[in-house]
Amino acid sequence: MEEYLSQLNEAQREAVLYTGGPEMIIAGAGSGKTRVLTCKIAYLMQIGVPPESIMALTFTNKAAREMKERIAALAGQREARRLWMGTFHSIFSRILRAESDRLGYPASFTIYDSDDSKSLLKSIVKDMSLDDKTYRPGMVHSRISNAKNSLITWKSYEQNKTLVESDIKTRTPMIRDIYKVYQNRCYQAGAMDFDDLLLQTNILFRDHPDVLDKYRRFFKYFLVDEYQDTNFAQHLIVSRLSETHRQICVVGDDAQSIYSFRGANIDNILNFKSQYAGCRTFKLERNYRSTQTIVNAANSLINKNRERISKTIYSEREKGSGILLVSTYSDYEEAFIVASKISEMRMRNQYTYSDFAILYRANKQSRLLEEALRKLNIPYRIYGGLSFYDRKEVKDAVAYLRLIVNPHDEEALKRIINYPARGIGDTTVGKLTSAATRHNLSVWTILKDPHAYDVQLNAGAIRKIDGFRQTIEDSIEYSRDNQADDTALFVLKRAGIVDDFVNEHTIEASSRIENLEELVKGISEYISIRREEYADEDGEHITLAGFLAEASLQTDQDRDKNTDADRVTLMTVHAAKGLEFKNVFVTGMEENLFPTLRSVDSPRAIEEERRLFYVAITRAEENCVLTYAQSRFINGQTERCSPSRFLLDIDARYLHTSGKLSDYDVRPKASTYYQSQPFPSRPQTRSATVETSAVEPVDAASLRIGVTVKHDRFGTGTVTDIEGEGANTKATVEFDNFGQKQLLLKYARLTVL
DNA sequence: GGCCGGGGCATTTTT
DNA sequence: TGCCCCGGCC
Numbered sequence: 122m123e124e125y126l127s128q129l130n131e132a133q134r135e136a137v138l139y140t141g142g143p144e145m146i147i148a149g150a151g152s153g154k155t156r157v158l159t160c161k162i163a164y165l166m167q168i169g170v171p172p173e174s175i176m177a178l179t180f181t182n183k184a185a186r187e188m189k190e191r192i193a194a195l196a197g198q199r200e201a202r203r204l205w206m207g208t209f210h211s212i213f214s215r216i217l218r219a220e221s222d223r224l225g226y227p228a229s230f231t232i233y234d235s236d237d238s239k240s241l242l243k244s245i246v247k248d249m250s251l252d253d254k255t256y257r258p259g260m261v262h263s264r265i266s267n268a269k270n271s272l273i274t275w276k277s278y279e280q281n282k283t284l285v286e287s288d289i290k291t292r293t294p295m296i297r298d299i300y301k302v303y304q305n306r307c308y309q310a311g312a313m314d315f316d317d318l319l320l321q322t323n324i325l326f327r328d329h330p331d332v333l334d335k336y337r338r339f340f341k342y343f344l345v346d347e348y349q350d351t352n353f354a355q356h357l358i359v360s361r362l363s364e365t366h367r368q369i370c371v372v373g374d375d376a377q378s379i380y381s382f383r384g385a386n387i388d389n390i391l392n393f394k395s396q397y398a399g400c401r402t403f404k405l406e407r408n409y410r411s412t413q414t415i416v417n418a419a420n421s422l423i424n425k426n427r428e429r430i431s432k433t434i435y436s437e438r439e440k441g442s443g444i445l446l447v448s449t450y451s452d453y454e455e456a457f458i459v460a461s462k463i464s465e466m467r468m469r470n471q472y473t474y475s476d477f478a479i480l481y482r483a484n485k486q487s488r489l490l491e492e493a494l495r496k497l498n499i500p501y502r503i504y505g506g507l508s509f510y511d512r513k514e515v516k517d518a519v520a521y522l523r524l525i526v527n528p529h530d531e532e533a534l535k536r537i538i539n540y541p542a543r544g545i546g547d548t549t550v551g552k553l554t555s556a557a558t559r560h561n562l563s564v565w566t567i568l569k570d571p572h573a574y575d576v577q578l579n580a581g582a583i584r585k586i587d588g589f590r591q592t593i594e595d596s597i598e599y600s601r602d603n604q605a606d607d608t609a610l611f612v613l614k615r616a617g618i619v620d621d622f623v624n625e626h627t628i629e630a631s632s633r634i635e636n637l638e639e640l641v642k643g644i645s646e647y648i649s650i651r652r653e654e655y656a657d658e659d660g661e662h663i664t665l666a667g668f669l670a671e672a673s674l675q676t677d678q679d680r681d682k683n684t685d686a687d688r689v690t691l692m693t694v695h696a697a698k699g700l701e702f703k704n705v706f707v708t709g710m711e712e713n714l715f716p717t718l719r720s721v722d723s724p725r726a727i728e729e730e731r732r733l734f735y736v737a738i739t740r741a742e743e744n745c746v747l748t749y750a751q752s753r754f755i756n757g758q759t760e761r762c763s764p765s766r767f768l769l770d771i772d773a774r775y776l777h778t779s780g781k782l783s784d785y786d787v788r789p790k791a792s793t794y795y796q797s798q799p800f801p802s803r804p805q806t807r808s809a810t811v812e813t814s815a816v817e818p819v820d821a822a823s824l825r826i827g828v829t830v831k832h833d834r835f836g837t838g839t840v841t842d843i844e845g846e847g848a849n850t851k852a853t854v855e856f857d858n859f860g861q862k863q864l865l866l867k868y869a870r871l872t873v874l
Numbered sequence: 875g876g877c878c879g880g881g882g883c884a885t886t887t888t889t
Numbered sequence: 890t891g892c893c894c895c896g897g898c899c
Contacts, residue, residue: 181888482885482886483886484886674889695888754890
């Protein structure tokens with residue numbers, strides 16, 4: 122049992138053993154943060170703190186699950202299960218369900234995801250006859266979300282001069298009215314959105330001191346992971362709850378705060394010390410992940426930020442190779458160079474594909490990279506696509522399940538009232554929803570008896586609505602004495618969804634059936650896991666409602682499958698946080714892309730972008746390659762790009778450029794870091810750093826259709842088409858070995874033969 | 875209900 | 890450029 126303590130370094134051990142009050146652990150990248158957190162929890166359990174009085178909050182289900190597993194290994198499965206460990210959203214949705222009557226919500230309240238929220242907002246904007254171009258659902262949603270994260274209810278929004286005036290300035294004065302209606306419609310539907318899970322928890326504790334008091338007594342120890350990413354609502358929940366025992370330990374790294382756009386407030390961690398008198402700070406500064414060069418380079422970068430908690434991260438690993446900086450002539454070439462570099466490094470150093478990650482700022486950058494990887498037969502896995510629960514058929518099926526659990530759920534109802542087609546059109550639905558708003562009732566209530574609420578419907582519509590009502594009520598009835606997975610099968614059949622697909626006999630239809638089967642399988646798994654967990658209890662928790670509650674707070678990252686396959690990883694830098702790879706490529710290191718265009722006017726935003734870049738570099742264990750293109754195809758146009766300002770922030774002594782850089786003057790002091798030829802001669806890929814300036818672009822006037830031209834990379838070919846004029850002339854060339862390409866003359870180095 | 879074409883748009887997204 | 894959403898049409 123003592124063994125796990127002996128594996129910690131001095132700083133880690135001190136942080137684990139301290140139990141004297143508020144504590145902040147500043148955990149640098151790769152410093153063994155998770156290990157410290159798990160050891161600390163295990164230690165607390167060992168010294169007699171009952172596990173059920175420990176609340177450990179994380180930001181992802183994945184983090185919670187991993188930590189739980191590790192603690193189970195240290196302290197035993199049974200003990201670990203008693204911990205309150207999970208995401209803010211899942212833990213507090215549990216508490217909200219237990220206390221729902223205090224707030225007037227049903228215990229089986231639905232959780233609206235962002236799509237539900239936006240779709241509701243859209244319908245409200247329409248109902249209020251507002252301009253849907255001015256009041257875009259996404260925009261309105263983010264305004265309401267920001268308000269909620271700052272604990273501004275619709276009432277306080279109305280009374281908040283600053284907000285109201287700023288809305289008038291931005292010509293969106295109706296936000297407050299929309300917010301009010303939105304909140305009411307959610308309430309009538311028995312639904313909370315993601316932000317409500319935190320906001321309503323705060324309201325619960327604010328308005329019901331006895332409830333607050335109960336939980337304050339109950340929970341003795343709080344641990345919060347990724348504290349730099351907490352928002353005000355989260356911060357207030359934990360600070361309220363921990364007031365009695367004052368045993369709160371927050372862990373985080375201000376240098377890795379990258380979620381301000383979601384309401385994360387870096388000040389929570391920067392000010393923690395001053396908010397908690399007698400707070401002890403521990404710094405974990407030894408990086409176990411990366412080479413000295415990578416750590417030092419990252420340090421030199423982050424030192425350019427003003428707002429930070431001072432610390433010196435160091436590595437005692439080998440010195441390692443310099444960070445390779447590669448300039449390419451286009452985004453297209455960048456992708457091919459990254460791909461061929463991966464092949465080369467893999468062969469030379471016997472890496473596996475899964476030792477590589479390609480990171481980028483924006484998802485759209487993945488396209489060319491994928492193309493290049495495919496062409497070079499490199500297996501890859503891309504993150505950031507549709508999650509399982511985002512698929513249409515799954516969403517539809519889940520909507521039925523949601524209605525069984527809570528028929529007042531308006532968004533679920535609207536989604537499937539006419540799916541499969543029942544001839545209930547927009548007009549009918551519009552009549553029902555506006556009657557619901559008028560009477561301050563749920564759509565379901567209206568639908569059960571349209572006549573009573575003077576909804577003008579013809580006999581046909583009434584009959585169709587009634588058929589739908591019957592389907593739902595039968596399913597609810599069935600669910601009373603059947604298992605959740607059987608209920609799911611029942612409703613899918615009863616609604617005619619399965620038949621639809623079975624009769625279709627297409628590839629898509631069979632893949633949809635598979636997805637539905639997987640959904641049902643997921644429910645069955647949920648049941649058996651729960652059975653095991655609650656073996657000694659009455660089993661009341663095993664319900665469809667329970668499954669939905671869990672599913673709605675889950676993301677695709679939590680249900681990763683075949684991670685064992687040997688593949689290169691492609692993902693955004695955001696998605697890479699918390700992960701590590703032997704070799705990391707950070708692509709698109711250009712101004713207006715990284716840092717993104719939207720950040721360049723705000724010093725604070727630039728600092729966040731710099732932290733994001735810091736996160737990217739510190740993912741690498743052995744090699745880090747930074748690439749930037751001199752031209753990039755953006756929004757339908759090829760743009761000239763200049764290298765990111767962040768490249769200048771890295772101390773040049775840690776950089777190794779792959780030859781002379783045409784318009785960027787970073788001269789590495791040492792070029793011995795990376796001994797290999799940067800780019801071994803491949804006939805079709807010239808060195809990445811061809812001097813574009815030295816090559817005269819071919820004169821547009823001298824090009825004719827049918828002329829034979831030569832291109833540095835593609836070899837010879839014939840011009841088949843010419844578009845545009847002057848500098849923007851675009852030529853279509855049929856290359857002998859590379860097929861047809863479109864080339865902009867100002868960039869393509871063509872010579873007429 | 876589904877198909878087509880025009881217009882507007884284009885970060886990041888642990889929940 | 891390419892996608893998504895909407896309106897118009899059959």
